[in-house]
Amino acid sequence: MIFQHTIEQLLKGEKTQTRRPVKEGDRPLLDEDGKVMAVENRNAAGRPFTRYRVGAEYAVQPGRGKHSVGRIELLEIRYCEHAGQLSERDARAEGYGTADGFRETYGVIHDSRELARPCWALTFRLLPGK
Numbered sequence: 001m002i003f004q005h006t007i008e009q010l011l012k013g014e015k016t017q018t019r020r021p022v023k024e025g026d027r028p029l030l031d032e033d034g035k036v037m038a039v040e041n042r043n044a045a046g047r048p049f050t051r052y053r054v055g056a057e058y059a060v061q062p063g064r065g066k067h068s069v070g071r072i073e074l075l076e077i078r079y080c081e082h083a084g085q086l087s088e089r090d091a092r093a094e095g096y097g098t099a100d101g102f103r104e105t106y107g108v109i110h111d112s113r114e115l116a117r118p119c120w121a122l123t124f125r126l127l128p129g130k
Contacts, residue, residue: 001072005105006060009095011070013126017093019083021110022118024067026051028079036077039120052122060126076123084115093123 001020009015038053050056053122054077059068080086084103091099107115 001058002061002064003062005109006095007060007069008101010060010072010126015093015095016125017090017121017123019080019086019106019119019121020052021083021095021114021128022079022120023051026120028077032083036079046095057127058124071127072124073127074096074122074124076121078121079124082116083110083119086121089122 003010003015003018007020023041025041027040029040030034036054039051040048041051041099042048052074054074057071057073060070060072061068065091083106084098086094086102088099091097093104094102096105098104103115
């Protein structure tokens with residue numbers, strides 16, 4: 001996963017959550033309690049693939065095409081109706097001091113219209129020494 005704008009916060013352990021836009025075709029896979037355990041989509045050939053899965057490890061990259069600088073384990077996936085609606089607590093988990101700070105950067109990364117669109121809130125932990 002790419003963390004271009006918050007890589008330092010992640011590596012310091014200050015960032016434990018990231019929001020990623022819901023893409024067309026995303027389908028949540030739920031457990032018996034209704035919790036999202038994975039997000040599945042289909043590739044150009046129509047084959048299913050898993051975008052995110054609780055318990056999976058992902059490489060941490062500071063930018064597209066850059067080498068991995070660590071690994072994270074995905075702990076939780078939540079569906080959010082609007083990326084811009086988040087608590088101050090979630091903003092801190094995102095590595096920002098305020099929700100406004102998060103919204104400003106998210107709007108730059110994804111386009112400000114994306115703040116009104118659904119996203120996946122991914123909670124993770126940085127894996128030691130990876």
